[in-house]
Amino acid sequence: MTTAEEGSADSVPWNAVVSDFDTFFAQHYTELVRALSLALGDVEFGQDAASEGFTKALQRWSSVSQFSNPTGWVYRVGLNWARSRRRRSRRERTGLVVDAAAPAVAWRDASLVAALQQLSLDHRSVVVGRYYLDWSEAQLATALDIAPGTVKSRLSRALTQLAQLLEDNHGQS
Amino acid sequence: MANPDEIRGVLGDVGASIEPGDMETARVGVHDTLRRRRRRSRVVAALGAGVLVVGGIVAFASFDNSDDPATLVGVDPTTTVASDPTTTVADEESAPAEASAPMPSATTQEEPSAALGTAVLLDRQGTAVTSPDLGSDEGYGVQWAVPWKDGFLVGATIYAPQPLPSEQLPDEIVALFPDEVNDLFPDGLPPTVNEATAILSEAGLLNVVMEILESNEEANEAIMGTPTPPPTIEVRFTVDGSTWEPVEMVLPDGVSDMQSVVSAGDRLAVLSVPPLNATPDAGGAVVATTTDLTTWTIQSIEMPPPAIDLPDYVDRFVGAVGIVANEFGWVVSLHESFEPNFEALLTEELGAVGGYGVSDEGIEVFSEQIGDGGAPEEVVTYSWEELGVSPDIVEYLFRRGEGGGQQLWAATWDGVPARSDRNPTHGWPLLATDSGFLAWGDQTWFSADGLSWSASPLPIPDGYVGGGTSFDGGAIIIGNHGSGGDDAVYRVDASGQSAELVEIPGLPPSLQWAGPDLGGSALLFDSAVHPADTTPVVVQAEGFELIVSMGAGIYELRDAASGEVVISDGALDGDRDEYLTYGDDGWAFSNPDTGEDLVFFPSDVVNSALDGHYGSFSSVSYEPDFWFLATPDGERFIVDDIENGFEYGPVTAVVNGDTMLVFSGSDWTLYNFS
Numbered sequence: 001m002t003t004a005e006e007g008s009a010d011s012v013p014w015n016a017v018v019s020d021f022d023t024f025f026a027q028h029y030t031e032l033v034r035a036l037s038l039a040l041g042d043v044e045f046g047q048d049a050a051s052e053g054f055t056k057a058l059q060r061w062s063s064v065s066q067f068s069n070p071t072g073w074v075y076r077v078g079l080n081w082a083r084s085r086r087r088r089s090r091r092e093r094t095g096l097v098v099d100a101a102a103p104a105v106a107w108r109d110a111s112l113v114a115a116l117q118q119l120s121l122d123h124r125s126v127v128v129g130r131y132y133l134d135w136s137e138a139q140l141a142t143a144l145d146i147a148p149g150t151v152k153s154r155l156s157r158a159l160t161q162l163a164q165l166l167e168d169n170h171g172q173s
Numbered sequence: 174m175a176n177p178d179e180i181r182g183v184l185g186d187v188g189a190s191i192e193p194g195d196m197e198t199a200r201v202g203v204h205d206t207l208r209r210r211r212r213r214s215r216v217v218a219a220l221g222a223g224v225l226v227v228g229g230i231v232a233f234a235s236f237d238n239s240d241d242p243a244t245l246v247g248v249d250p251t252t253t254v255a256s257d258p259t260t261t262v263a264d265e266e267s268a269p270a271e272a273s274a275p276m277p278s279a280t281t282q283e284e285p286s287a288a289l290g291t292a293v294l295l296d297r298q299g300t301a302v303t304s305p306d307l308g309s310d311e312g313y314g315v316q317w318a319v320p321w322k323d324g325f326l327v328g329a330t331i332y333a334p335q336p337l338p339s340e341q342l343p344d345e346i347v348a349l350f351p352d353e354v355n356d357l358f359p360d361g362l363p364p365t366v367n368e369a370t371a372i373l374s375e376a377g378l379l380n381v382v383m384e385i386l387e388s389n390e391e392a393n394e395a396i397m398g399t400p401t402p403p404p405t406i407e408v409r410f411t412v413d414g415s416t417w418e419p420v421e422m423v424l425p426d427g428v429s430d431m432q433s434v435v436s437a438g439d440r441l442a443v444l445s446v447p448p449l450n451a452t453p454d455a456g457g458a459v460v461a462t463t464t465d466l467t468t469w470t471i472q473s474i475e476m477p478p479p480a481i482d483l484p485d486y487v488d489r490f491v492g493a494v495g496i497v498a499n500e501f502g503w504v505v506s507l508h509e510s511f512e513p514n515f516e517a518l519l520t521e522e523l524g525a526v527g528g529y530g531v532s533d534e535g536i537e538v539f540s541e542q543i544g545d546g547g548a549p550e551e552v553v554t555y556s557w558e559e560l561g562v563s564p565d566i567v568e569y570l571f572r573r574g575e576g577g578g579q580q581l582w583a584a585t586w587d588g589v590p591a592r593s594d595r596n597p598t599h600g601w602p603l604l605a606t607d608s609g610f611l612a613w614g615d616q617t618w619f620s621a622d623g624l625s626w627s628a629s630p631l632p633i634p635d636g637y638v639g640g641g642t643s644f645d646g647g648a649i650i651i652g653n654h655g656s657g658g659d660d661a662v663y664r665v666d667a668s669g670q671s672a673e674l675v676e677i678p679g680l681p682p683s684l685q686w687a688g689p690d691l692g693g694s695a696l697l698f699d700s701a702v703h704p705a706d707t708t709p710v711v712v713q714a715e716g717f718e719l720i721v722s723m724g725a726g727i728y729e730l731r732d733a734a735s736g737e738v739v740i741s742d743g744a745l746d747g748d749r750d751e752y753l754t755y756g757d758d759g760w761a762f763s764n765p766d767t768g769e770d771l772v773f774f775p776s777d778v779v780n781s782a783l784d785g786h787y788g789s790f791s792s793v794s795y796e797p798d799f800w801f802l803a804t805p806d807g808e809r810f811i812v813d814d815i816e817n818g819f820e821y822g823p824v825t826a827v828v829n830g831d832t833m834l835v836f837s838g839s840d841w842t843l844y845n846f847s
Contacts, residue, residue, distance in 0.1 A: 038184060
């Protein structure tokens with residue numbers, strides 16, 4: 001059998017493929033690592049997920065580069081990879097470490113991030129996509145391969161849960 | 174409900190505090206990972222034969238696996254002999270070394286056939302102009318920009334809230350919700366989900382409803398399944414960037430988004446593909462055209478269904494690559510892809526294991542997570558046959574899903590769309606000129622109507638064209654020898670002929686084309702230096718040398734003692750079975766004329782040598798520096814370095830007459846050619 005890899009990057013000048021991909025990588029690496037770290041609640045895990053997403057993007061670059069939103073594709077691949085690894089992994093995650101002493105991270109930030117980590121991955125992924133990556137709900141639906149109505153559902157529920165969690169956390173502090 | 178603005182702000186703050194790690198290390202890691210994964214299949218592909226000559230004459234075919242006949246160029250075999258390369262010897266146990274001697278190739282030694290053309294560099298400085306305010310607090314930026322009338326039109330798509338059904342829900346749906354929820358809506362649901370969310374949230378019942386919706390697909394469909402109304406469009410017009418006027422533009426029914434926008438003369442054309450089309454039967458696109466931004470003409474593209482029946486676990490996607498247009502009509506490039514959900518085949522097997530991977534034999538299931546450098550404890554491979562995946566499905570998904578799913582469709586402005594007689598392979602650069610349409614693959618392709626295409630040789634022998642931009646009477650294109658190296662600028666006429674190599678003094682050296690793929694008014698370059706990947710890998714065994722140069726698309730089998738080229742091949746498609754038998758343990762070459770066994774190369778030795786080759790390639794530092802090149806007429810050029818272009822990402826440049834508007838991130842700059 002001939003594998004998928006054979007027909008892609010090998011079929012065009014490799015330098016051109018890599019140069020094009022490297023441009024995409026350089027432009028989106030940081031934002032996707034951060035987005036996946038926020039969604040997964042773990043910086044190291046986010047880096048791994050981003051690497052997996054980018055690797056698969058390079059593997060299929062002739063196709064992925066033609067997508068209207070290759071960044072969304074990498075985001076989804078990273079989430080799917082993390083989802084499959086997460087539920088099977090026994091490894092302890094380091095967690096999303098929020099440096100409260102950092103000037104940009106006020107107390108409210110740590111509180112909200114803590115609340116965010118209590119949401120399901122499905123809900124976190126839409127919150128991060130919508131409010132960190134600034135994708136429209138339609139763009140999110142396409143990126144995550146879910147119905148627009150599901151995006152609405154998850155966003156609504158996530159926001160409500162966040163509000164409740166913040167209120168609970170305030171009450172406990 | 175939590176405040177979205179606060180969430181946006183906090184996520185922004187926290188996101189900025191996350192250290193993503195060293196980008197260069199990560200980039201190299203991506204290349205290295207892929208290199209390991211594809212090592213074997215890469216070598217197989219490298220040795221695919223398009224043209225084969227034994228014992229003297231060497232022929233190279235073009236470096237493109239399209240279904241079109243390859244262009245052949247006869248080459249003296251002596252030009253391909255590497256001088257004293259470091260070899261990897263199969264009989265030795267020591268780690269194989271990669272060869273370092275560059276391989277002279279026909280592609281690098283051929284001089285461009287194009288004549289030398291002249292160019293006038295205009296010394297024009299850009300003027301910073303104001304940014305258009307799209308009037309949305311949703312963070313939408315400009316998504317498209319085109320020349321329009323005597324100025325420029327820019328816009329973004331704003332999506333409406335999800336509507337709720339106006340009629341009463343069916344009793345069986347209502348019965349799924351507790352009375353306290355139903356009591357909140359005695360007269361039916363409010364118009365949109367936003368109002369319903371507010372009501373439910375205030376009552377403390379939003380979670381209850383959402384849990385029901387997420388666990389019950391029928392309920393979710395009944396409430397959230399109402400089609401979203403067409404998105405609204407925010408459009409602004411400017412003549413010179415000093416002021417932006419709001420322009421009303423309403424998309425017609427059936428146009429749900431704006432994947433690609435182009436203008437031609439007094440027409441504006443929008444290519445729209447439904448964002449959710451992950452069903453086997455889905456597939457299509459719409460081209461909506463207007464001359465007044467109010468009334469529209471719709472032309473529908475109906476893509477045929479897949480050639481085979483796809484199983485339920487495979488989603489089919491149709492995406493828009495883009496549209497180009499001229500006075501006569503348009504050409505649309507669509508991309509079809511497939512996403513198999515292999516987990517659906519392994520529900521039981523994946524229950525308590527570490528993960529899985531897909532190989533050409535089937536699906537490999539790991540007993541423990543691999544990662545952090547750790548090896549899996551156990552790997553079990555389930556063959557495609559065991560998993561019930563038929564060979565034709567495997568072949569179709571892997572072959573078509575990767576690069577063969579791109580289609581061209583075309584029509585005149587008032588015609589019925591039809592599929593072109595050519596499939597672009599691996600993303601043909603596509604341009605509209607005032608004579609027709611141009612595309613480049615292994616050859617130059619021209620079509621007056623976008624449907625019937627004719628081929629002619631590329632202006633760059635055995636090279637490729639990365640992209641281009643058109644002007645009245647011709648186009649400027651970017652070419653590169655297939656063996657790598659810097660890009661060169663060529664001027665061609667409106668049918669892609671009469672190529673001239675254009676030397677533009679203002680361009681920095683070491684250019685690599687960076688976009689755009691389709692149309693566009695200016696060309697984007699990266700002036701960073703990239704390596705030319707022509708270093709051959711040489712493996713030696715049984716008195717023969719196997720030499721592979723992926724960058725040049727060349728390999729040779731030579732007699733080590735005499736240096737005689739026994740087999741040489743520069744193409745990817747063809748019948749390599751004539752002379753090569755590939756097995757898990759190695760590669761067996763035979764004489765295609767006599768069938769006599771020639772030599773056997775152990776696969777671990779070949780793979781190790783190629784590992785060294787690609788490892789060295791991916792470890793080169795990459796620091797892009799973007800420039801653009803624009804011309805109104807193919808004679809006069811503006812060249813400029815893009816400030817912060819790398820940071821801000823893609824750059825859009827739009828030329829209208831003697832004025833060019835450049836949009837980079839939040840920066841808008843106006844240039845004048847006159």
